[in-house]
Structure formats: C-alpha cells, structure tokens
Amino acid sequence: MAQGAGSARARLYEAFSEVFLPPSDEQAAALADGRLVHRLDELMAAAGFARGFLPADASLRHSDPKRVREAYWDAFENPKGARVHLVESVYRPWTQSADCGLAFARDRGWLGGDSAAHLEAVYGETGLEPPPEFAHAPDHLALELELMALLAEQGSREQQDRFLAQHLSWMPDLVARAQSEGIDSLYLQLLRMANAVVARDMAASATEPAPQ
Amino acid sequence: MQLTRRQLFKRGFGAAALAATPLLDMDRWMLAHAASPAETTKPSICNGCSSHCGIQVHLKDGRLWKVTGHPDHGRSRGRLCARAHGAASWVYDPDRLTQPLKREGNRFVPITWDKALDEIAAKLQDVLKQHGPGSLFWSHNPRADGVLYGTQFMHALGAPTIVTHNAACNTALTVGYNAVFGKTPEVDLAKCRYLLLIGRNYAEGIRVSNSVELGQALAAGAKVVAVDPRHSATASIASEWVPIRPGTDLALLLAMAQALIAENLFDAAFVRDNTVGFEKFQEAVKGYTPDWAAAETGIPADAIRRIARELAAAKPHCAVDPSWKGAFGANYANSTDTARAVACLNAMLGNIGAEGGLVFYSGPKLGSLPAERWPAPPKPTVPRTDGAGVAGEFPLAPSQGVPQQLMRKAREGKVKAGIVLHHNPVRNFPDPAFMRAGMEALDLLVVIETHLTETAELAHYILPEPSYLEQEELVEGMPGEKATVAMRTVAVAKRFPETRPLPEIVEGLARRMGIERYFGMNLEEINRARLAAQKVTLEEFRAKGSMMVEPSSPFKYGMPKLTTASGKVEFASERFVKAGFSAVPVWSAPKVAPDRNDPKAFRLIHGKQGYHSHSATANVPILMQISKDHAAERLWINAQRAAALGIKDGDMVKVKSPLASSTVRAKVTQRIHPEAAFLPAGYGGTSAHRRVAKGFGISPNDLTVADAEPISGHAMMHEVVVTIEKA
Numbered sequence: 001m002a003q004g005a006g007s008a009r010a011r012l013y014e015a016f017s018e019v020f021l022p023p024s025d026e027q028a029a030a031l032a033d034g035r036l037v038h039r040l041d042e043l044m045a046a047a048g049f050a051r052g053f054l055p056a057d058a059s060l061r062h063s064d065p066k067r068v069r070e071a072y073w074d075a076f077e078n079p080k081g082a083r084v085h086l087v088e089s090v091y092r093p094w095t096q097s098a099d100c101g102l103a104f105a106r107d108r109g110w111l112g113g114d115s116a117a118h119l120e121a122v123y124g125e126t127g128l129e130p131p132p133e134f135a136h137a138p139d140h141l142a143l144e145l146e147l148m149a150l151l152a153e154q155g156s157r158e159q160q161d162r163f164l165a166q167h168l169s170w171m172p173d174l175v176a177r178a179q180s181e182g183i184d185s186l187y188l189q190l191l192r193m194a195n196a197v198v199a200r201d202m203a204a205s206a207t208e209p210a211p212q
Numbered sequence: 213m214q215l216t217r218r219q220l221f222k223r224g225f226g227a228a229a230l231a232a233t234p235l236l237d238m239d240r241w242m243l244a245h246a247a248s249p250a251e252t253t254k255p256s257i258c259n260g261c262s263s264h265c266g267i268q269v270h271l272k273d274g275r276l277w278k279v280t281g282h283p284d285h286g287r288s289r290g291r292l293c294a295r296a297h298g299a300a301s302w303v304y305d306p307d308r309l310t311q312p313l314k315r316e317g318n319r320f321v322p323i324t325w326d327k328a329l330d331e332i333a334a335k336l337q338d339v340l341k342q343h344g345p346g347s348l349f350w351s352h353n354p355r356a357d358g359v360l361y362g363t364q365f366m367h368a369l370g371a372p373t374i375v376t377h378n379a380a381c382n383t384a385l386t387v388g389y390n391a392v393f394g395k396t397p398e399v400d401l402a403k404c405r406y407l408l409l410i411g412r413n414y415a416e417g418i419r420v421s422n423s424v425e426l427g428q429a430l431a432a433g434a435k436v437v438a439v440d441p442r443h444s445a446t447a448s449i450a451s452e453w454v455p456i457r458p459g460t461d462l463a464l465l466l467a468m469a470q471a472l473i474a475e476n477l478f479d480a481a482f483v484r485d486n487t488v489g490f491e492k493f494q495e496a497v498k499g500y501t502p503d504w505a506a507a508e509t510g511i512p513a514d515a516i517r518r519i520a521r522e523l524a525a526a527k528p529h530c531a532v533d534p535s536w537k538g539a540f541g542a543n544y545a546n547s548t549d550t551a552r553a554v555a556c557l558n559a560m561l562g563n564i565g566a567e568g569g570l571v572f573y574s575g576p577k578l579g580s581l582p583a584e585r586w587p588a589p590p591k592p593t594v595p596r597t598d599g600a601g602v603a604g605e606f607p608l609a610p611s612q613g614v615p616q617q618l619m620r621k622a623r624e625g626k627v628k629a630g631i632v633l634h635h636n637p638v639r640n641f642p643d644p645a646f647m648r649a650g651m652e653a654l655d656l657l658v659v660i661e662t663h664l665t666e667t668a669e670l671a672h673y674i675l676p677e678p679s680y681l682e683q684e685e686l687v688e689g690m691p692g693e694k695a696t697v698a699m700r701t702v703a704v705a706k707r708f709p710e711t712r713p714l715p716e717i718v719e720g721l722a723r724r725m726g727i728e729r730y731f732g733m734n735l736e737e738i739n740r741a742r743l744a745a746q747k748v749t750l751e752e753f754r755a756k757g758s759m760m761v762e763p764s765s766p767f768k769y770g771m772p773k774l775t776t777a778s779g780k781v782e783f784a785s786e787r788f789v790k791a792g793f794s795a796v797p798v799w800s801a802p803k804v805a806p807d808r809n810d811p812k813a814f815r816l817i818h819g820k821q822g823y824h825s826h827s828a829t830a831n832v833p834i835l836m837q838i839s840k841d842h843a844a845e846r847l848w849i850n851a852q853r854a855a856a857l858g859i860k861d862g863d864m865v866k867v868k869s870p871l872a873s874s875t876v877r878a879k880v881t882q883r884i885h886p887e888a889a890f891l892p893a894g895y896g897g898t899s900a901h902r903r904v905a906k907g908f909g910i911s912p913n914d915l916t917v918a919d920a921e922p923i924s925g926h927a928m929m930h931e932v933v934v935t936i937e938k939a
Contacts, residue, residue, distance in 0.1 A: 018217055030215055039215070073321075079313070079664040079674075080320055080901055085306045094304070097246055101270065101278025103297040103834045110304040111707065117275055118241045125235050128226035136310070136707040146220045147230065155231040166238040 008046040009201070013149035015043050016194045020086055020142045023072050028065035031186065040193065049200070062186060071184035082181035084174070088139035089113030091170040091177075115139040115167060119147075144168055145194070161205035164198060171195040251277050254703040255757015257688075259302075259680035260295030261825035262353055262377070263287055263418045264688070266696070266758035267296060269681060269703035276303055276681070276704055281420065285758040286692040291420040294823035298835035302679045303704055307831075307901070308662055309676035311710040320674065325712065325720070328673055333724035335656045336369075339629040345370035346597045347626065349618055352633035353377035356686035360738075361718040361731075362633065364589065368727040372592035373627075375600075375613030379920075380641050380927045382541040383612050385534060387924035388551020388797075390610070391785040392559070394775030397570040399531045401425035404568040406526035407436045408519065410461050410554065411539025415445035416822035418536065435526075437519060439464065439511075440539070441817060442848065442890050443883035454519070455885045458815045458930060459544045459802035460509040465532070465553035466799055467505030468520040470497045472560050475517075477524035479562025486771055487559055489784025493796045500799060508799075510885070527561040529568030534558075537820075542926035545803035548608075549923075552785075552797040559781040565771045572772045574763035576695035578687065579745040585732040597621050600925060607791040609925035615641060616918045616927055619650025629656035633714065634677065636665040639827045642916035642927055643871060644898070660717060663831070664901045678711040684735065685713070687742040687753070693767045697746055698758035699739065793923055803919075803931045806887055811856055812935040814849070814889040816869070818912040826894045830905035839895070845909025846879035848890035849936060854880040857937060864939040869915035869932050875939045876910045889936060 019040075023031060030036035062068050074081035093106050094113040104110060119138040123130060128147075134140050144167050151160045175195050178188050235241050251270040258265045258279075266285025270277045279300050281288035302308070312328040313320040323331075339347055348371040352358040366374055378386070389396045399407065402425040414426045430436060430449065438447035439454045439461065447453040456464060472478040473494055483490050502513035502520075509516075523530050532554050535541065540550040563569025598618040599605025606614050615637055621627045630651070638647045644666065651657055651670045659671035668674050677683075685700040712720075715735045722728045733741070740750050746761060753759075776782045784795040806813035823838045824830060839845060847865060859865055861880040866873055867889070874896070884890055895909025916932040 014217065017220065018215070021218060021220075024216070024218070026216055036215065077310075077322075078320060079307070079309055080669070083307055083901075087306060089304075090306050096242065097272075099246070099277075100272075102276065102300060104301050107833065109306070109833065110301065111306050112275060112304045114242065114245075115238075117245070117273060118238045121241055121245075121273075122230070122233065122235055125233050126226045126229035128230060129222040130220060132709050135705070135709050136306075143220060150221075150227045150230055154227055159231060159236060162237060 007153060008043065008048075010149045010152040012040075012043040012047045012197060013145045013152055015040055016190075016197065017142045017145035017149060019190050020145065020194070022077070023065075023069050025065065028068040031068045032062050032065045044193075044197070047197070049197075068186065071186055075178070075183035075187045082178075082183045084178045084181050084183055086141040086174070087111060087137040088115040088141070088144065088167060088170050089137070091173040111136055113139075119143070119167070139167070141174070157205075160201070164202050164205065168198045169202065171198050245273065248273060254701055255282055255755070256681055256700045256703045257685075257698055257758075258288075258292065258296045258299060260293070260299035260829060261418055262355070264355070264690070264698070265292060265296065265420065266698050267292060268757075271704065274705065276300060282698075282758045284756070284760055285698055286690060286694060286696040286760055287419050287421050289421050289424070291424065293420050294835060294838065295825055295829055298823070298829055298832040300681070301832055301834065302662065303681050303707065305663070307664070307903075308679070308708065309664060309668070309674055309711070310708040311676060313674040315672045323673075325710070328675065329717075329720045329724055332656070332658055332673055333721050336629060336721070337725060339655060340369060340371075343628045344594060345592060346373065346594045347628040349373040349375060349597065349627060349630045350633070351375045351615060351630060351635070351637060353635040355634075356688040357714050357735075358633050360686060361715055362631075364586075364730050365718050365722060365727070367589040367592055368722065368730040369725070370590075370592045370594065372594060373597045373613070373618065374611065375598055375615045375618055377635050377637070377640065378542075378612035379615050379925060380542055380929060381537050383610060383924050383926040384543075384547035384921065385536070385541050385551040386610050386612065387608055388548050389534065389555055391788060392552055392555035392776070392782055393564075393572075395572060397534050397558075397564075397572050399533055400566075400568050400571045402428040402432075404429050404529065404531055405434050406523055406530035407434060408523060408530075408532045409436065409438045409440070409446060409450065409538075410465070410533065410535055410550075411440050412533045412535040413440075413444045413446045413538065413819060415449060417538075417820050435522065441885035441888040442819070444819065445822065454511055454515065457508070457510040457885060458539075458817050458888045459546070459805070461539050462546045462550040462553055462797065463500065463505045463508035463799055464511060464516060465550065465557050466497050466500035466797065467502045467516050468523070469493070469553065469557050469560060470500045471502055471517050471520040472524055472557075473497065474501075475521070477521060478560035479527055482528075482562030482564070483560060486564065487781040487783055488778045489782055489796065493556055493783035496794075496796045496798050523561060528563040528566035530561055531563055531569050532557050532561075534570065543817075543928065543930035545921055545928055545931060546800045547926065547928075548921065549794075549797040549800065555781075556783050556797065559783070564781060565769055567769050571693075571767070571769075573691035573693060573767055574695065574765040575689040575691045576697045576761045577745045577764040578689050578697070578742040581733060581738060581741050586738070587730055587732075589727075589730055597627055598925075606920065606922070606925040608787065608793070608923050614920050614925035616646075616920045617925065619647050619918070622650040622653045625653070628654060630654055631658045631660065632667055632671075633660045634662065636667045636827055638667040638670065639665065639898070639911070640913065641918065642913045642929060643918035644913060646918040660714060664899065665827075666899050669899060669901070675717055676708065676711045678706050678708070678713060682706045682711075683713045684739075684754075686735065687739045691763065692760070693763075694760040695763040696758060696760050697743075697753075699753065701754050701757055788923075791923075803928065804933050806933045808887070810935070811853070812937055814853070814934055814936055815887055815930065816867070816891060816912055816915060816932045816934045817888050817930050818891045818893045821892050821894075824892070824894045827897060827905065827911075828894075830894050830897050830908070831902040833904050836904050836908065839908065843877060843879070844892060845895045846877045847936070848879045848881055848884045850884050850886040850888075851880050851882050853886050854878065859936070859938050865936050866939045867910070867915065867934050867936055869934045871917055872914050874910040874914055889934065
C-alpha cells in the first residue's frame with residue numbers, strides 16, 4: 001500500500017462500513033440509483049485500485065430503494081431469510097482458551113467468541129462506544145471496517161496489518177457463505193468488493209517491508 | 213457525491229486511544245485473558261427441558277464459560293444432563309429472534325415494540341368485542357412467569373382458555389391420579405425395594421436426581437422390573453425387562469390386582485382403613501385373570517403372578533411407578549384408566565406414604581401478593597373453548613386443556629386469536645398439518661419466542677424474548693422431601709437489546725387494553741413478596757439462586773391427608789360416573805391395533821432420548837451431533853419381523869400410516885416387541901430456518917392423527933398403526 005494513501009483508505013473503509021449497516025433511506029436511494037456504487041468506485045480509485053475495478057453490472061442496482069432495504073433484510077437479518085451473519089465470531093472457533101468448559105467451546109457458528117470479547121475489551125479500554133444495537137456483536141463487520149478506517153488514519157502500519165490479519169481475515173468465509181446462500185447480487189457484490197479491498201491490503205502487508 | 217455518514221462510535225478520545233492501546237493486539241489480549249482471574253458464578257435455572265434444574269453459570273470476563281449443576285437444588289443436586297450443556301448455546305445463537313416482527317403477506321418485517329403492542333392490543337380488543345372472551349386462548353409449556361402473568365392477563369379479559377403442552381405429555385396421569393388420590397404422587401425412589409416401571413425411562417427422561425436415586429435403589433439391592441415394549445436405557449440397568457404388547461399395560465395392572473385379591477396378598481388393613489370403593493373395584497377386576505391378561509399383553513400368566521407376588525412380598529416398601537409420559541401419560545385411549553389402575557394397585561400394596569412407596573411432597577412456603585397491588589380478576593364466566601371441564605365435551609379434562617380440540621374450534625371459526633408462549637404445538641402435537649391449519653385460521657396469532665419455530669412461522673406478530681440466562685424470572689417453588697426455592701437471574705448480559713421479558717410484554721398489552729390495575733406490582737416486587745416467607749432478601753437470593761428448605765407441610769412417612777372428596781383413596785370415582793365414565797378402571801383396548809396377520813403392520817411408539825427435549829433441542833448442534841454420531845434417528849424394528857420383510861440394519865424403510873408416509877433408516881434389534889416400532893421423538897424438523905434440525909430423522913407426529921381421548925382430552929400419541937417396508 002502506498003504511503004500517504006491512509007486518508008483515502010480510511011474513507012474507503014468508512015464507506016464500506018456504512019454499506020454493511022441496515023440501509024437508511026438516503027443510502028438505499030443511493031444504492032438504487034447507482035450513486036453509491038459510483039462513489040465506492042471513486043474511493044477505490046483514490047485508494048490505489050485500478051479504475052473500473054467494480055463490475056459495471058446492472059445487478060448492482062435495484063431501481064427501487066425499498067427493494068434495496070428488502071435485499072439487506074433478507075440477506076442478513078430476516079429470520080426467514082438467508083441469515084448470512086456479518087459477525088466475525090460466527091466464522092471462528094468460539095474460543096481458543098483451553099480452560100473453557102462449554103460443550104461448544106471449539107465450534108464455529110456462535111456469537112460472542114474471542115473476537116467479540118477482544119473488541120469489547122478494546123472498546124472498554126479506549127472509550128470507543130458502539131451503538132447499543134451492536135450489543136450482540138461487538139465484532140460486526142461494520143464495526144471492524146470502521147475500526148480499520150480509524151487505524152488507516154491514525155494507526156501505524158504494523159497495527160493496521162495486525163488488525164487486518166487478526167480481525168478481517170474471515171471475510172473470504174463470509175463471501176463464500178453469502179454465495180452459497182444465494183443472497184441478493186447487490187450485497188454479494190458489495191461483500192466481494194470489501195473482501196477485495198481487505199485482501200489487497202493484506203497482500204500488501206505481506207510483500208512490503210514493515211516500516212521501522 | 214456526499215452521503216450522510218452514521219457515526220458508529222461515540223469517539224471521545226477513542227480514535228487516538230485505539231492507536232495507543234497495546235490491547236489492540238489480540239495475541240496480547242489472549243495471553244491476558246488466559247491469565248485473568250478465575251471464573252465467577254451466577255445461579256439460574258436450566259431451560260433444556262421443563263424440569264427446571266438448578267444450574268451454576270460460570271463466567272469469565274462476563275462470558276459464559278461453563279454450566280454445572282446447582283448443589284442446593286432438589287432436581288439437579290450438583291449434576292446436569294447433556295441437554296443443559298446444549299441449551300447454554302442459545303445465549304450465543306445468531307439465529308435467535310432479535311426484534312419484534314410483523315407478518316406482511318408471506319414476509320416478516322421489523323416493527324417497533326410500541327407499534328407491535330398497539331396493533332396487537334387493538335386487534336385483541338376487536339376480537340373480544342366481536343367474538344367474546346371464548347375466542348381467545350393462551351398456550352404455553354407452563355413456567356412460573358407464564359402461569360402468573362398469562363393467567364392474570366387472560367382472566368382480566370374474562371378469557372378462560374389456557375392450554376398447555378401437557379396434553380401431549382402427562383394429562384392422562386394427572387386425571388387418573390387426581391381421581392384416586394386427589395393429586396399426583398412420587399416414588400420414594402432411593403428407598404424403594406421393589407419397583408415396577410410401566411414404560412418409565414428414568415435413565416433418559418428428564419431429571420438427573422431421579423437417575424441417581426434409581427442407582428441408589430439398585431445399589432441397595434432393590435429389584436427393578438421394567439415393563440416396556442422396548443429395552444430402553446432404563447431396562448438395560450433394571451433387574452428384569454418384561455416386554456409387553458404396546459397399549460396393554462392396563463390389562464397387566466388389572467390382572468395383577470386380580471392376582472393380589474385372588475391370593476389374598478394385598479394389604480387388607482390399609483384398604484379397609486384408608487380407601488373407599490374397593491368393593492366395586494374388586495368386583496370389576498374379577499374376570500381379569502393373569503391368564504386373560506396373558507393373551508392381551510403377551511406376558512406369560514406365570515410371570516404376571518410372580519411379579520404380583522414379588523411386589524406383595526416387598527409391600528409396603530415397593531411401588532408401581534406413577535411414571536410421567538412413559539407408557540400412559542398421553543398415549544392411548546385407555547391411558548387415563550391405566551393411570552387409575554396404577555394408583556389402585558399401589559393402594560392395594562398399602563404403600564401410600566410408606567418408606568420406599570408412594571409419597572406426596574409439598575412445595576416451599578412462598579409469600580403471597582397483596583390483593584390491593586395484585587388483585588385477582590373475577591373468574592371468567594364463559595366456558596373454556598377447548599371443552600376442558602365442559603359438560604358434553606371433556607368434562608374431566610384438567611386445566612392443562614385440550615389443544616387439539618382448540619385447533620378444531622379454530623378451524624370452525626370459534627376461536628379467533630391466540631398467544632403462544634415459548635413452545636411449539638405445531639410440531640409437538642400429532643398431525644402438524646391439522647395444527648397448522650388451526651393456527652392459520654386465526655385472525656390473530658402472537659408468538660412470544662426466542663427462535664423461529666414451526667409455530668412462530670405462522671404468527672401474525674412475533675415478540676422476541678431474551679434467552680433464559682439473560683433474564684430474571686419469578687421465584688418458583690418445587691415440592692420435595694426438602695422443597696426447593698429457585699429463580700432465574702441475569703447470569704449473562706442481554707445480547708439483543710430489542711428482546712423483552714414476558715412480564716414487560718404482558719404489562720405493555722395490559723396498559724393498552726385498560727387492565728393495568730391487575731398488574732400493580734413489577735417482577736422485582738413480586739419476587740420480594742414471595743421470598744419474604746423464606747426470610748431471605750432478593751439481593752441475597754440473587755446470589756444463591758436456589759435453596760432447599762423445609763416444605764410448607766413438613767414431610768413425614770405415614771398416610772397423608774388426601775384431597776379427594778372423601779379424603780381417602782378412591783378406588784371408585786363419583787366424578788367419573790357423573791361424567792358418564794366407569795366408576796372404576798376397566799379394560800378397554802387401544803383405539804387402533806395392528807393387524808397381526810399383516811406382516812408389515814406395527815404400532816408406532818415413541819419416547820425420549822437422554823440428550824433431547826422434543827423439538828426444542830433439535831436445532832442445537834452439539835446435541836444433534838450426538839444424534840448423528842449414534843444414528844439415533846433410526847426406527848427400531850424387531851429383528852425377526854425385519855428379517856421377514858427383508859429389512860437389514862441400516863436400510864432405509866418407508867413408514868406409512870393412514871395420515872402420511874415417511875422414510876427413515878432402520879435399527880434392526882432384538883430389543884423391541886415384535887408388534888412395535890419405535891421412533892425417538894423430536895426429530896423430523898420441517899422448518900427451513902432451523903438448519904440443524906431440518907431433514908434429520910422423522911417425527912412420529914407426522915404419522916399420527918390429531919385426536920383427543922374422551923376422558924382427559926390427551927393427544928393419544930401412540931394410537932397409530934403403520935406399515936413398514938424396505939424403501
């Protein structure tokens with residue numbers, strides 16, 4: 001990743017954080033008419049991605065903002081929908097601690113795992129306070145992308161690399177799950193794009209020497 | 213293009229602090245976490261089944277870390293079963309219901325609490341105005357807050373119809389024992405010297421303390437005889453297994469009574485001093501000889517006589533186990549009389565109140581609620597719509613109700629609205645299509661739940677509850693030699709902020725419906741009032757969670773005061789006569805029976821496994837893994853019968869009833885009566901949204917016709933004949 005691109009990357013992570021929240025009326029309208037996708041394309045370009053990275057795909061658009069909101073609901077929240085959970089814990093073993101006596105301690109698929117407990121501790125230490133609706137998931141994708149935006153702006157390169165490796169390396173599993181569940185193509189594409197951003201940053205950290 | 217961004221974090225100094233904190237490194241945090249102080253514990257009550265065992269919830273840094281049995285609770289006594297460990301996962305289940313939902317067409321959409329309660333209250337008032345209070349029902353698997361708040365709410369509206377899960381569980385024995393004893397007894401298990409089990413499966417059914425006591429009895433030299441069409445887990449540790457033709461337990465019991473009389477082995481003095489109606493019973497059982505019963509039950513007459521003599525030799529320190537669902541809780545057309553016969557046989561053994569016999573325990577003393585703050589609404593004046601206690605319908609059915617009849621009335625347009633609290637009647641009663649059609653016929657179905665069950669899927673509104681480890685509930689009392697006082701506490705922080713405990717939901721509806729005067733105390737005040745009788749503060753009890761105390765009526769051996777009309781054991785029941793039934797238990801065959809000449813015909817029976825509670829735990833991955841590891845969904849079929857049908861162990865077989873057909877793997881075994889086929893209950897999930905449960909095994913309910921036994925209104929869950937053939 002290029003030095004000095006931190007601010008652009010911060011804006012990009014912020015934008016993706018916003019995208020994975022339940023869409024507001026304004027956001028739904030912007031997703032429906034393509035403005036938000038265009039904005040993401042601009043941000044990706046500013047962050048060093050080749051212009052046109054985004055597929056110029058009509059499936060990224062819904063003409064109706066209501067349909068956008070339904071797409072989000074059905075993909076991520078509707079109990080009768082796909083229930084692809086945007087939460088890191090769900091994709092990790094619940095805990096690595098050997099002393100946990102729960103029968104499901106080493107299983108995947110649960111909220112409140114080590115990643116959630118870690119980020120709760122971070123929030124407690126730093127005074128960052130997520131909204132109450134995230135009580136079930138301190139390690140929600142939107143929160144993690146927002147944290148990454150903060151680090152892109154104010155954190156060291158080492159901290160960013162570590163955060164990507166420790167907290168965002170689950171994204172390929174999320175994308176695979178979204179694909180297998182056949183969620184709406186708009187949100188599937190947005191997940192793929194976010195994954196591409198994370199993957200590129202992780203690859204960069206592997207190839208570029210860490211700053212002294 | 214500029215879009216308004218939602219600020220996710222209240223940042224303060226956080227952004228700079230984030231970059232500065234070494235805790236951001238998860239590896240470092242893990243090391244600190246591993247070395248962090250020992251766990252803390254909070255007490256609660258398990259929800260893995262309806263036994264309400266006491267648990268200790270161990271926490272580390274506020275996270276659930278393990279669960280153990282509460283040592284000061286009569287039902288757990290420091291131990292738990294697999295279900296308790298599995299149920300703990302519900303706290304962290306991402307598929308829980310997280311916010312109120314409203315049905316719009318075929319979709320559920322989010323709705324705010326205020327709007328949901330406003331709309332529900334308005335619709336309830338509309339239904340009550342148009343159709344009267346008989347058109348509303350409340351349905352639950354009773355728990356303390358559901359009983360208190362549900363009853364108060366319904367009665368405040370003048371609505372009498374409250375139905376429970378029990379009609380699919382133990383209603384027949386409730387009615388049978390009430391008729392003979394006035395209440396349901398327990399066995400003084402650990403001290404019992406000869407125990408006859410009629411289908412009871414202590415090793416897998418429900419309470420760990422019972423299993424321990426059975427082990428103590430065996431270790432002390434007790435003889436335990438397991439009468440069961442299936443060689444159950446309990447039969448495997450019993451002294452003797454007596455395979456019986458399913459549905460004929462009543463014949464066995466009547467014949468044993470006849471044998472005791474014929475050989476003058478019963479306790480005549482006890483019968484003379486403590487019972488009424490024995491002459492009628494004696495007259496009625498005259499013809500039920502062991503030779504007659506041998507033909508009905510398939511048990512040799514000599515074995516029937518021997519067991520009767522062995523029981524008599526051990527009297528009064530012996531018992532015919534009163535059971536729970538077992539063979540006759542809600543299974544056959546003759547189950548209510550089977551329960552009465554069990555009661556009569558025990559009375560003949562003079563074991564009522566005897567050490568090692570049948571005992572009646574009292575619950576703890578709990579404080580009552582002041583009438584000015586929690587006034588009792590007038591008792592509803594309209595008859596129950598399910599017909600329970602109603603002349604001409606189910607006059608002897610208890611307040612547990614007749615849910616199948618209720619759904620029939622819903623289809624007839626006589627029931628319009630229902631509130632279902634945290635249970636799944638559509639899946640757990642026979643004929644889900646029948647139950648579903650009843651629910652779908654309602655103008656309003658409100659389901660209060662933690663998960664999207666088959667019943668919740670049909671709701672017009674779903675109101676989400678916190679899980680059982682996230683909420684304080686009512687202080688409850690349980691009977692015992694030492695009684696137990698226990699309560700759920702907030703063991704872990706609520707994960708989904710938009711979930712609400714039942715009292716808040718009911719109070720919210722009550723306010724909107726103008727009946728808030730009946731809810732003048734909040735949960736905390738009610739708990740303080742209840743605990744006052746035990747001289748313990750709520751704060752102290754939140755730390756204890758459970759304690760064993762002296763019962764309100766201290767237990768002592770000896771003939772107890774019974775609550776029958778005569779105050780004595782009633783071999784003959786006037787209530788039964790008035791309702792048009794026999795005064796004493798008499799033989800009647802099951803409603804349906806397999807054709808013994810049809811090589812493919814079997815009676816389908818079912819029962820519990822030690823790691824599941826009906827469909828409630830069928831979506832818990834670690835419990836279902838046990839099922840998968842042991843191929844526990846298999847249909848048990850007798851080895852000789854299977855061989856004749858060309859069925860080998862592990863083959864897929866087609867099971868067909870008059871209602872439906874299903875396909876499942878076969879377990880070919882000598883451990884089942886040739887005329888029976890056994891399915892474990894609880895499998896065969898149909899909801900696409902219960903991913904773990906769906907598609908594993910089959911449910912006996914899919915094959916069984918919805919019906920109600922005329923005396924007590926139970927669901928007759930084993931009245932189903934199937935044909936089995938290789939798929």
